[in-house]
Amino acid sequence: MAGANTNLDAEKIRRDFPVVTSSINGKPVVYLDSANTSQKPEVVIDAMTAFMREGYAPINRSAYSLAAEATERYEAARTKVAKFINAKSSREIVFTKNATEALNLIAYSWGRTNLKRGDVVVLTHMEHHANIVPWQMLQQEIGIELRWVPLTADFQLDLSSLASLLAGAKVFSFTSMSNVLGTINPVEKLCAAAHAVGALAIVDACQSVPHTPTNVQAWGADFTMFSSHKMCGPSGVGVLWGREELLEAIPPFLGGGNMISEVRLDGFKCAELPAKFEAGTPPITEVVGLGAAVDYLSGIGMANVRRHEVEMSSYVLENLTSRFGDEITIHGPRNPELRGATFSFAFRGIHPHDLSQILDQTNVCVRAGHHCAKPLMKIIGANATTRASFYLYNTKADADALANALDSASDIF
Amino acid sequence: MPGVEDLYREIILDHYRTPRNRGELPPPAVCTEGNNPLCGDDIRIFLDIADGVVRDVKFSGQGCSISQSSTSMMTVAIKGRPVDEVRALVRRFKHMMTLSDDDGAVDESIKLGDIEALGGVVKFPVRIKCATLGWNTLLEGLNSTQG
Numbered sequence: 215m216a217g218a219n220t221n222l223d224a225e226k227i228r229r230d231f232p233v234v235t236s237s238i239n240g241k242p243v244v245y246l247d248s249a250n251t252s253q254k255p256e257v258v259i260d261a262m263t264a265f266m267r268e269g270y271a272p273i274n275r276s277a278y279s280l281a282a283e284a285t286e287r288y289e290a291a292r293t294k295v296a297k298f299i300n301a302k303s304s305r306e307i308v309f310t311k312n313a314t315e316a317l318n319l320i321a322y323s324w325g326r327t328n329l330k331r332g333d334v335v336v337l338t339h340m341e342h343h344a345n346i347v348p349w350q351m352l353q354q355e356i357g358i359e360l361r362w363v364p365l366t367a368d369f370q371l372d373l374s375s376l377a378s379l380l381a382g383a384k385v386f387s388f389t390s391m392s393n394v395l396g397t398i399n400p401v402e403k404l405c406a407a408a409h410a411v412g413a414l415a416i417v418d419a420c421q422s423v424p425h426t427p428t429n430v431q432a433w434g435a436d437f438t439m440f441s442s443h444k445m446c447g448p449s450g451v452g453v454l455w456g457r458e459e460l461l462e463a464i465p466p467f468l469g470g471g472n473m474i475s476e477v478r479l480d481g482f483k484c485a486e487l488p489a490k491f492e493a494g495t496p497p498i499t500e501v502v503g504l505g506a507a508v509d510y511l512s513g514i515g516m517a518n519v520r521r522h523e524v525e526m527s528s529y530v531l532e533n534l535t536s537r538f539g540d541e542i543t544i545h546g547p548r549n550p551e552l553r554g555a556t557f558s559f560a561f562r563g564i565h566p567h568d569l570s571q572i573l574d575q576t577n578v579c580v581r582a583g584h585h586c587a588k589p590l591m592k593i594i595g596a597n598a599t600t601r602a603s604f605y606l607y608n609t610k611a612d613a614d615a616l617a618n619a620l621d622s623a624s625d626i627f
Numbered sequence: 628m629p630g631v632e633d634l635y636r637e638i639i640l641d642h643y644r645t646p647r648n649r650g651e652l653p654p655p656a657v658c659t660e661g662n663n664p665l666c667g668d669d670i671r672i673f674l675d676i677a678d679g680v681v682r683d684v685k686f687s688g689q690g691c692s693i694s695q696s697s698t699s700m701m702t703v704a705i706k707g708r709p710v711d712e713v714r715a716l717v718r719r720f721k722h723m724m725t726l727s728d729d730d731g732a733v734d735e736s737i738k739l740g741d742i743e744a745l746g747g748v749v750k751f752p753v754r755i756k757c758a759t760l761g762w763n764t765l766l767e768g769l770n771s772t773q774g
Contacts, residue, residue, distance in 0.1 A: 567690075571754065584667040
């Protein structure tokens with residue numbers, strides 16, 4: 215039973231995903247690592263296979279019809295992505311290698327153009343390394359100052375001192391949802407706070423775009439980025455969205471083919487958006503796959519995905535706490551409305567690496583480690599955590615399988 | 628899929644629950660830190676070396692059962708031994724973990740004793756780094772005390 219107030223039938227959806235319904239050694243796979251990377255539905259696999267079998271060709275540079283059609287498929291995906299996040303125009307959608315590259319692009323192209331020694335960039339304590347290290351690289355290079363929004367005891371951003379942290383800042387770059395805690399941040403409010411002091415608002419949306427409706431215009435953000443591979447699409451492609459006038463105003467990131475309109479011995483002229491930021495042959499098949507993933511998710515409806523995950527969160531929180539009480543510590547908000555279905559936890563003092571190894575015996579796939587958020591791990595006082603993350607294809611049976619596997623883990627230690 | 632019983636042998640769990648030589652040594656003992664960026668484990672090895680002999684060794688830090696027990700067993704095996712014997716033991720151990728890059732130098736006659744119990748780790752490739760963390764850190768410590 216998927217629940218009465220949702221239009222999403224997870225039992226039916228999971229049959230779309232070959233790995234989700236697969237078995238290893240006769241035992242079903244319980245895939246709970248979607249915050250890391252999601253599984254792929256048949257329609258995405260088929261779209262990519264069919265494209266490589268029947269439609270593959272270079273884009274943007276050849277006159278023959280096969281190439282023209284490939285270009286159309288590639289550009290159609292861009293239009294789908296633009297609509298998916300409510301961008302003003304598909305010119306605002308740039309395909310990158312992944313979200314990490316998109317963040318580096320902004321730090322490099324916007325940061326090196328607009329920041330000077332002593333300028334302030336504000337980040338939060340719940341950022342992924344991808345939204346920390348590019349800024350630290352700028353700090354080393356030009357001597358910017360980094361400030362950090364701390365956390366409250368219930369794993370929210372502590373906004374009590376936000377005004378003073380933002381005072382004089384040039385950039386506020388933050389995650390829309392923590393990949394460790396599951397905390398969903400008030401993106402609109404944070405963008406408004408950044409703009410109130412004239413700072414740029416950058417939203418790392420990797421963890422929210424796959425799970426909930428996204429409207430970049432309603433956010434009022436300046437730049438955002440996310441990964442295809444976390445939203446049912448293939449790895450190897452990410453998305454950068456930026457307000458057109460901002461993308462127009464900054465220099466290119468990588469130089470080479472496709473991103474130029476003119477090259478002479480004494481210089482070059484950039485191509486129009488978005489080609490300006492897509493140097494070299496892009497991941498053509500992967501972009502086609504991302505387009506199919508966007509169609510798939512749009513068909514289900516992102517509001518339905520979100521409702522399903524709120525239900526899953528309620529169930530997981532209730533199930534784990536009632537079953538294990540003080541033996542489990544969940545690092546994240548207790549209110550399912552304030553969080554995504556990503557749960558980092560400590561369990562009976564068993565090291566996460568050992569725990570995930572034991573869960574693997576029953577094919578329960580979870581992540582163990584620091585989740586590329588080492589500063590956050592230090593703040594919550596853990597060297598590592600075990601993380602189970604749920605998506606549209608997970609059911610209450612998966613949550614039960616996790617709980618059962620956890621229960622048997624302590625037999626060994 | 629190999630069973631976890633190949634991994635979590637009793638002697639390993641014993642060293643995990645009751646680690647030997649846990650603690651720190653004051654300077655001039657050499658302290659070397661190692662970490663496993665994948666799982667966030669970190670380990671510090673303290674070495675008191677004099678006249679070419681490991682007179683005392685201690686370790687601190689935190690990590691999973693495999694990294695902790697492997698390091699604990701290692702300290703028992705090397706305490707009081709000449710440095711060249713310790714180096715040969717490290718080579719022998721890393722060879723068992725199939726990570727040795729100079730196979731020719733491995734002396735198969737060297738007895739690993741309890742440490743043999745870690746042989747099952749090679750069936751779980753992602754855990755090899757856990758088992759070798761303490762040993763690589765030891766090697767770094769030995770190298771830093773030379774010359």
